[in-house]
Amino acid sequence: MRRDMRITKEPLVMIIPMIDIMLFLLVFFMISTIYMVQTNTVQVALPQAAAAKMETRPNIVPITVTQRGDVLFDKDELPNQEIEQKVRDALAADADTVFVLRGDAQADYEDVVHVLDILKRAGTRHVSIATETKR
Template sequence: MRLRNRRMGQMPEINIIPMIDIMFFLLVFFMMSTLYMVQVKTVDVDMPQAASAETQLAVSYVVTMKKDGSLYLEDQPITEEALLARAAAEQQRTAKFSVVVRADQGLDYGMVIGLLDKFKARGITHIGLAAADGGH
């Protein structure tokens, strides 16, 4: 009969199941926190519905026009001249500069076209109009 040496006992084992649980928890945590980082800070506005609206995440400026004609850059109120000056300066710095205009659906169409025309006069050509997703 062969006797085992006490030093040659069982090798310690690493139990990886708790480690896998922690890694899964961290993965879910970072996925959920990333979803909240993607949302753009904007002002609530009643946008028109569009069935074929697309989501664009590579937007430099999100401009909101409320029903009374007031302008907001993201969630901060701004005057039209200040907005146009900042956008023109950003256009000079960034080659892929773009603007998305979120206009209230009760707003006069001429006011939206007037703002788009002023952007174009300042050399800003990548302009989009936002619509609520009225998809199926």
């Protein structure tokens, strides 16, 4: 049997399944990064605010003030007294570090202001206060 070399079949590029896969990956990564900051921190009851939005910068360090007034830096489980030094170290590594202050709704205002004072003395430029969206 001889082949006719004049008849050639062009390969088909199926782009629809590739678009489906890319959209699935996009949605997966969007959803997985939304909760990244909250899953790496100690759970506290955040106050509610109508204009709450998620911080999306790359280098975010959460600082948590618990109901008892304990201050937890990043993923620490125990209260820390060297908060200012840890803030300075984080700023030395990256000057554009964003510090997210997560104060419990029942925490004393004085404790939250104390942490803000520490952040100011350390020379931070980016501080956000974490809240939950009002329902």
